[in-house]
Amino acid sequence: MHKGSSLNKEVALLKRYLTKNHLKLTQQREAILEAFLKVDHITAEELYREISKKKRPQMGLATIYRTLNLLCEIGIGQQRHFDDNRTIYDNVLHKKHHDHLICNKCEKIIEFESPAIERLQEEMAARHGFTLSNHRLELFGHCIDWKNCRDWQKSAGR
Amino acid sequence: MHKGSSLNKEVALLKRYLTKNHLKLTQQREAILEAFLKVDHITAEELYREISKKKRPQMGLATIYRTLNLLCEIGIGQQRHFDDNRTIYDNVLHKKHHDHLICNKCEKIIEFESPAIERLQEEMAARHGFTLSNHRLELFGHCIDWKNCRDWQKSAGR
DNA sequence: TTTAGTGCAAAGACTTTGCATGGCC
DNA sequence: GGCCATGCAAAGTCTTTGCACTAAA
Numbered sequence: 001m002h003k004g005s006s007l008n009k010e011v012a013l014l015k016r017y018l019t020k021n022h023l024k025l026t027q028q029r030e031a032i033l034e035a036f037l038k039v040d041h042i043t044a045e046e047l048y049r050e051i052s053k054k055k056r057p058q059m060g061l062a063t064i065y066r067t068l069n070l071l072c073e074i075g076i077g078q079q080r081h082f083d084d085n086r087t088i089y090d091n092v093l094h095k096k097h098h099d100h101l102i103c104n105k106c107e108k109i110i111e112f113e114s115p116a117i118e119r120l121q122e123e124m125a126a127r128h129g130f131t132l133s134n135h136r137l138e139l140f141g142h143c144i145d146w147k148n149c150r151d152w153q154k155s156a157g158r
Numbered sequence: 159m160h161k162g163s164s165l166n167k168e169v170a171l172l173k174r175y176l177t178k179n180h181l182k183l184t185q186q187r188e189a190i191l192e193a194f195l196k197v198d199h200i201t202a203e204e205l206y207r208e209i210s211k212k213k214r215p216q217m218g219l220a221t222i223y224r225t226l227n228l229l230c231e232i233g234i235g236q237q238r239h240f241d242d243n244r245t246i247y248d249n250v251l252h253k254k255h256h257d258h259l260i261c262n263k264c265e266k267i268i269e270f271e272s273p274a275i276e277r278l279q280e281e282m283a284a285r286h287g288f289t290l291s292n293h294r295l296e297l298f299g300h301c302i303d304w305k306n307c308r309d310w311q312k313s314a315g316r
Numbered sequence: 317t318t319t320a321g322t323g324c325a326a327a328g329a330c331t332t333t334g335c336a337t338g339g340c341c
Numbered sequence: 342g343g344c345c346a347t348g349c350a351a352a353g354t355c356t357t358t359g360c361a362c363t364a365a366a
Binding site: 024025026027043044045061062065066069085086087 | 329330331332333339340341
């Protein structure tokens with residue numbers, strides 16, 4: 001399920017970056033990276049609970065934030081935000097890419113892929129002299145059945 | 159420059175929404191809407207400074223937030239976040255839509271449009287039973303001339 | 317007159333920072 | 342051993358909420 005080969009590759013990437021910048025590879029950083037690579041995206045809080053439950057009960061939340069920011073600098077992670085203000089950290093390299101279709105009425109989020117759109121993106125990038133590494137596409141609107149959605153019923157009451 | 163016709167249209171939209179929901183059209187809400195319609199996007203803080211300087215010195219920040227959230231519910235505004243954690247409120251209806259091509263090396267940002275991509279987006283949304291109101295597309299990569307870019311030279315130093 | 321909105325200040329939520337201690341190189 | 346990283350707690354930053362008062366409807 002979670003390929004070890006990928007893990008090793010990322011650890012190597014992390015090590016290289018750390019060495020190059022006179023930083024250190026600690027057990028915490030390794031544990032965070034390992035857990036992070038198992039998911040597509042996660043919040044600092046969730047990663048914290050995950051790690052302190054299963055591996056290192058004494059891990060500090062601040063360390064999670066610091067390391068997550070580090071991973072973003074390296075390019076393994078990328079920050080994202082939905083409508084609330086918490087930060088979601090995407091696993092950029094490992095995850096199977098997908099885009100999002102987001103319902104403004106009921107908070108429903110559908111993940112999809114479109115090779116056709118991706119092709120046009122490449123074309124557009126090339127036209128402007130860009131080489132793409134990744135992208136983010138979010139479509140907002142409302143889904144056909146939002147009136148039956150419990151989340152929406154709830155928040156509509158205010 | 160700032161077309162009055164548009165202003166009136168939006169005020170009408172706001173009024174309709176307020177009436178329908180037994181809400182009230184206050185001077186504050188009108189002032190906030192007016193100021194908001196003059197920009198493409200703005201933060202609550204900026205809008206607050208703008209309005210308290212020029213129109214209503216006693217306006218509270220909380221009112222700005224409340225009204226901005228209201229405008230988002232109506233569909234005149236939309237929240238967005240860049241990498242820091244502050245919320246940017248986009249003027250959805252007024253602004254000319256564009257997508258972004260972002261260079262990870264030199265911070266260059268190019269705005270572009272692609273009707274072909276938009277068409278595919280609609281198609282994809284329809285396939286999932288969604289009606290779109292708008293979207294966000296950001297392409298990340300590097301531009302062909304980033305090595306000559308001053309911004310990159312600068313930030314590469316760390 | 318009734319009900320909702322406002323301003324202010326306090327509370328919240330999330331993230332970063334300071335500092336003494338501990339752990340890589 | 343030197344220096345960076347960690348944990349903890351405190352401080353920040355941005356946003357929401359409670360409440361008494363004011364103003365639309």
